[in-house]
Amino acid sequence: QAQLVESGGGLAQAGGSLRLSCEASGFTFSNYAMGWFRQASGKEREFVAAIIRGGGSAYYADSVKGRFTISRDNPKNTLYLQMNSLKPEDTARYYCAAAQKLHSLVRIDEGNLEVWGQGTPVTVSS
Secondary structure, three states: OOEEEEEEEEEEEEEOEEEEEEEEEEEOHHHHHHHHEEEOOOOOEEEEEEEEOOOOOOEEOOOOOOOOEEEHHHOOOEEEEEOOOOOOOOOEEEEEEEEEEHHHHHHOOHHHEEEEEOOEEEEEOO
């Protein structure tokens, strides 16, 4: 059974850092583009970052560009999100997802997002 499990969330102060991890199992991780999304309370889920299968190219939402870095370790079946210079508006539940195509992640094409994790909460205090 395909599964994604996020970890690393928690409480941080504004200006601080957190590193999220997303461990994959039950499917061939290296065959999928991967992405991070977030959903704040009372708001719609939004795209954060995505990375191609081999990890050589990534795409970011404007709101996190220059502060967040997505990466992956295919032998370890793990996706990461390094979050620096955190802001209170980064407070949300963060999810990872897998898709065949990068654009499916960037566009949040629900029908083509094949695996989702349960999310990990991030709270940034001012």
